[in-house]
Amino acid sequence: MSAQSEFALIEKYFAAPAREALHKHIAHGHHDVALGIGDDCALVNLRGQTAISTDTYTEGIHFFAGTAARAVGHKALAVNLSDCAAMGAKPRFVTLALSLPADAAPTATFLRQFSEGFFSLANQHHVQLIGGDTTRINIIAAKSSGASVSTKTRASASATTRAPLSVTVTVLGELEPKQAFLRSGAKAGDDIWVTGATGFAAAAVQQRLGKLTLSRAAGRLADEALDYPQIPVQFALALHGIAHAAIDVSDGLAQDLGHILQQSNAHAVLNDELTQRCQTALGIKGVDVTLAQQLALHGGDDYQLCFTAAPKHATHIHALAQTYGLDAIKIGEIEPTEQFDRKRALRLARSGKTTAVPLKGFDHFTR
Amino acid sequence: MSAQSEFALIEKYFAAPAREALHKHIAHGHHDVALGIGDDCALVNLRGQTAISTDTYTEGIHFFAGTAARAVGHKALAVNLSDCAAMGAKPRFVTLALSLPADAAPTATFLRQFSEGFFSLANQHHVQLIGGDTTRINIIAAKSSGASVSTKTRASASATTRAPLSVTVTVLGELEPKQAFLRSGAKAGDDIWVTGATGFAAAAVQQRLGKLTLSRAAGRLADEALDYPQIPVQFALALHGIAHAAIDVSDGLAQDLGHILQQSNAHAVLNDELTQRCQTALGIKGVDVTLAQQLALHGGDDYQLCFTAAPKHATHIHALAQTYGLDAIKIGEIEPTEQFDRKRALRLARSGKTTAVPLKGFDHFTR
Numbered sequence: 238m239s240a241q242s243e244f245a246l247i248e249k250y251f252a253a254p255a256r257e258a259l260h261k262h263i264a265h266g267h268h269d270v271a272l273g274i275g276d277d278c279a280l281v282n283l284r285g286q287t288a289i290s291t292d293t294y295t296e297g298i299h300f301f302a303g304t305a306a307r308a309v310g311h312k313a314l315a316v317n318l319s320d321c322a323a324m325g326a327k328p329r330f331v332t333l334a335l336s337l338p339a340d341a342a343p344t345a346t347f348l349r350q351f352s353e354g355f356f357s358l359a360n361q362h363h364v365q366l367i368g369g370d371t372t373r374i375n376i377i378a379a380k381s382s383g384a385s386v387s388t389k390t391r392a393s394a395s396a397t398t399r400a401p402l403s404v405t406v407t408v409l410g411e412l413e414p415k416q417a418f419l420r421s422g423a424k425a426g427d428d429i430w431v432t433g434a435t436g437f438a439a440a441a442v443q444q445r446l447g448k449l450t451l452s453r454a455a456g457r458l459a460d461e462a463l464d465y466p467q468i469p470v471q472f473a474l475a476l477h478g479i480a481h482a483a484i485d486v487s488d489g490l491a492q493d494l495g496h497i498l499q500q501s502n503a504h505a506v507l508n509d510e511l512t513q514r515c516q517t518a519l520g521i522k523g524v525d526v527t528l529a530q531q532l533a534l535h536g537g538d539d540y541q542l543c544f545t546a547a548p549k550h551a552t553h554i555h556a557l558a559q560t561y562g563l564d565a566i567k568i569g570e571i572e573p574t575e576q577f578d579r580k581r582a583l584r585l586a587r588s589g590k591t592t593a594v595p596l597k598g599f600d601h602f603t604r
Numbered sequence: 605m606s607a608q609s610e611f612a613l614i615e616k617y618f619a620a621p622a623r624e625a626l627h628k629h630i631a632h633g634h635h636d637v638a639l640g641i642g643d644d645c646a647l648v649n650l651r652g653q654t655a656i657s658t659d660t661y662t663e664g665i666h667f668f669a670g671t672a673a674r675a676v677g678h679k680a681l682a683v684n685l686s687d688c689a690a691m692g693a694k695p696r697f698v699t700l701a702l703s704l705p706a707d708a709a710p711t712a713t714f715l716r717q718f719s720e721g722f723f724s725l726a727n728q729h730h731v732q733l734i735g736g737d738t739t740r741i742n743i744i745a746a747k748s749s750g751a752s753v754s755t756k757t758r759a760s761a762s763a764t765t766r767a768p769l770s771v772t773v774t775v776l777g778e779l780e781p782k783q784a785f786l787r788s789g790a791k792a793g794d795d796i797w798v799t800g801a802t803g804f805a806a807a808a809v810q811q812r813l814g815k816l817t818l819s820r821a822a823g824r825l826a827d828e829a830l831d832y833p834q835i836p837v838q839f840a841l842a843l844h845g846i847a848h849a850a851i852d853v854s855d856g857l858a859q860d861l862g863h864i865l866q867q868s869n870a871h872a873v874l875n876d877e878l879t880q881r882c883q884t885a886l887g888i889k890g891v892d893v894t895l896a897q898q899l900a901l902h903g904g905d906d907y908q909l910c911f912t913a914a915p916k917h918a919t920h921i922h923a924l925a926q927t928y929g930l931d932a933i934k935i936g937e938i939e940p941t942e943q944f945d946r947k948r949a950l951r952l953a954r955s956g957k958t959t960a961v962p963l964k965g966f967d968h969f970t971r
Contacts, residue, residue: 238711271653275867276787277690277851278655278777286638287654288645291699291774293739298706302744323644332658334701334772339665341746370772376743377669379708379766398765399746405701405737407658407774410645418641484644500642 239477243337245343248373250352255366258356262365269329270365279367281330281409288410288417289328292316301445306347308464310354313404315466316487318362319540323475323485325418326410332368333358336403343402353436362470366406374400418476418483420596423501425573427481427545430554432469432563435490436515436529437462439536449528455519455522466540473542474560479554483544489535489598491583492547492567494543498571498582498596507534507569509587514566533600534585545571610704613677614714614738617719618700622733624725626906630734636696638728639666646734648697655693655777655784659683663768668812670764673714675831677721680771682833683727683854686907688917690838690852692785693777698726699735701771710769716787729837731741731775741767785843785850785911790868792940794848794912799836799930802857804829804881806903816895822886833907839928840909846921856965857935858950861910865938865949865963874936874961876954881933901952902965912938 245251252274259273294313296302300365314331321328333355337343343351343431353585376398441459443449473483482501484493490511498505514531515521546554558565574582583594619641626640638647661680663669681698688695700722704710708716726733743765808826810816818826840850849868851860857878865872882888883896913921918934925932941949950961 271781272784272786276784277687277894278693278775278784280691280779280784281654281656282781283654287648287650287776289648289697289699289735289776290645291701291735291737291772293703293737295699295703295739295770297742297744298740320644324647326645328657332656332774334658334660334774336660336662336770340743359955368656368658370658370660372662373665373666374662374768374770376765377664377705377768379764397746398743400767401741401744403703403741403770405658405660405772407699407701408645409654409656409776412647414638414649417643417645417647419639445709509745 239365242341246348251366251369254352254356257450259358259365262363267538270367273365273367274369281367283329283409283411285411286414288321288324288412289407289437290317290320291405291407292320293403293405295403298401302401305464306343306350307354309404310351311358311465313406314355314358315468315540317406317408318358318364318468318470319466319485319487321408321410322468322470323418323483323542324410324412324462325416325473325480325483326412326476328362328364328408328410329468329476330365330367330409332407333366334365334370334405336372336374338400338402339375341399374403376400397573416477418480419500420482420484420497422482423497423503423545423571424481424547425503425571426548427571428548428551428567429494429505429507429543429545429569429570429571431486431511431566432472432542432558433566434514434518434533434564435511435539435541436532436536437519438466438538439532440519441540452520458518463538466538468540469542469561469563472557475557475561476544476546479546479550480544481546483542486537486539486541486543488537489595490543491534491594492598495583495596497543497545499579501571502574502577504572504574504577505569506572507583507585507592509585510566510568515549522595533595537598610709613715617715618733618736621719621723625727626732626948637680640732640734641736648734650696650778652778655688655691655779656774657684657687657932658772658774659687660770662770665768665881669768670833673710673717674721676769676771677718678725678832680773681722681725682835682907684773684775685725685731685835685837686833686852686854688775688777689835689837690785690843690850690909691777691779692783692840692847693779694841695729695731695775695777695837697732697776699774700733701737701772703739703741705769706742707769708766717959739771741770743767753771781965783844785824785847787849787851787864788867789849790798790864790870790912790938791848791914792870792938793915794938795915795918795934796861796872796874796910796912796938798853798857798878798933798935799839799925800883800910800933801881801900801931802878802906802908803899803903804886805833805905806899807886809905825885830905833905835907836909836928836930839924839930842928843913845913846913846917847911848913850909853904853906853908853910855904857910858901858961858963859965862950862963864910864912866944866946868938869941869944871939871941871944871949872936873906873939873958874950874952876952877933877935901961904965
């Protein structure tokens with residue numbers, strides 16, 4: 238594909254939909270975007286405090302080569318909205334940096350579907366794309382030592398390997414000062430909640446790697462969780478005044494909750510709810526309780542919101558969840574501790590026994 | 605390198621210097637960063653209007669494999685500060701998304717030097733790193749058709765090829781509403797200025813490609829322009845009330861000025877100043893005026909600021925430039941036009957004759 242035709246595709250599938258969404262935004266009476274895409278910078282008028290997060294989403298590392306383009310576009314944005322929601326901030330604006338493999342440029346169909354996935358989610362949450370950069374990316378000729386510094390500019394195109402597609406999204410969200418849900422905010426006695434079951438996305442990964450076989454129905458559930466995570470943005474905003482601490486489950490419940498425990502200097506005990514739900518929903522048989530527990534507590538990529546709140550709010554939290562079509566699950570309690578101890582910070586209570594749960598999860602680097 | 609030791613290096617060379625710079629920032633009485641690196645989002649208090657830009661900087665595309673790590677760190681940030689300056693905004697905060705080749709992880713020395721280049725420039729301009737994401741990037745097994753969709757997850761490590769290092773920086777700047785330098789702001793009769801000579805960076809590229817031989821002194825000048833562009837941030841801020849339009853010269857003067865002309869519905873005539881300076885500084889002999897003109901008007905990567913202003917400000921602009929240690933060069937004039945015509949928009953006057961200059965420049969995709 239020529240650079241010229243690629244430029245036309247970027248204009249058609251990214252700049253044009255961004256302008257269209259912005260026109261609608263302005264037509265609805267919003268004056269917060271002074272200048273959209275097309276100059277050296279975009280210009281926006283932000284209110285209150287600004288939450289900022291950046292996430293890179295790379296083929297072969299964060300998603301499988303062969304993943305539907307629509308899912309890639311959806312999730313590259315979703316993981317960033319999730320960071321914003323976990324802060325209690327309302328996502329408003331995003332930039333999109335897209336690196337396309339030079340020797341195997343994505344087809345027009347791929348870019349169209351990526352765009353549909355991206356803008357469908359952006360429009361759902363009234364998030365404006367206000368900037369971006371599209372570049373090529375190529376493989377590099379490496380010295381035989383494997384060192385990262387080579388004197389050659391680029392490797393010649395190979396029939397068998399290419400550079401990956403890579404997407405970096407930066408999100409700006411708004412919130413009132415002192416309203417953020419910090420990882421350090423959990424209090425002894427708090428209930429621990431998640432906005433839905435965990436382990437489904439990790440089950441989809443295991444199935445795609447050929448290490449797990451799910452029923453067709455369970456497979457669909459798992460694929461949907463991996464490819465099209467729904468981010469509880471509105472629900473998170475409704476938790477102001479209720480939630481003490483929050484984090485999104487990206488690397489696995491135990492690892493992410495571990496950040497809350499460490500930064501709050503707290504320990505926690507989990508009930509068996511997540512493991513049981515994972516086992517039931519995915520149809521994993523009784524002998525595989527260990528597998529279900531691994532998926533539910535250590536599997537990443539679910540992008541559920543995990544938060545803590547005082548027990549008096551439990552009824553209200555269930556009602557809010559119902560309002561937003563979610564299934565708020567109480568998964569444990571924050572316990573007082575004098576000194577955070579990584580090895581004893583998280584325990585699982587099952588059948589009257591408690592066992593230590595390691596604060597580890599899914600590692601992108603060793604998948 | 606294990607994921608664990610890499611995590612330690614990222615902590616040492618990115619998170620720690622960011623915290624250190626933030627502590628100094630707070631010690632100097634600034635209260636605009638409510639929360640730095642370490643939670644789901646950073647939290648900042650921005651004043652006025654916010655300028656936002658994102659740029660990706662990729663090995664093998666935007667910089668040569670083998671470029672000094674310090675230069676890579678410097679320039680990945682510089683190109684973003686340049687966008688901010690070209691808008692007349694004061695750069696305040698940046699996020700850094702770093703993709704490291706999985707099968708040839710950068711050495712500790714590389715990360716240290718990258719970090720030094722990045723933070724040296726950031727600290728110079730009092731810009732805070734407030735967020736980031738470090739991920740691996742790997743080559744992908746491609747189908748022989750070269751299509752972008754493969755059913756394999758990743759290619760096996762190759763002795764001869766690897767994925768490139770890629771850096772995406774997003775910058776947030778502050779400015780007062782209605783003070784931005786827009787590409788659409790040029791007025792008939794305006795002088796056109798740049799903050800220094802152009803074509804040096806492109807000459808360095810040509811020399812590294814083996815297509816041009818420079819003297820040792822000229823080569824150093826060219827290398828410095830390519831690897832360590834200095835961004836006229838303070839000078840740009842001093843142009844409020846003076847500059848009508850501005851853009852940074854990233855893709856080549858003719859192409860970038862062309863954006864101003866197109867968006868301002870204007871034409872322009874250039875004098876021979878840039879070509880002559882390029883010729884003199886680089887020691888390109890008389891017969892090579894065509895080459896000097898190509899480099900000066902179409903060579904990219906110089907990151908000089910190009911702006912327009914009413915002629916009455918000329919003396920003040922020279923004085924300001926002197927204050928900030930720059931060499932403001934008047935390179936032409938904006939002419940009135942009824943209808944922008946791409947083929948006639950830019951002309952070069954030399955020895956009493958004018959010739960049309962195509963609005964094209966350096967193309968990252970076809971370098």
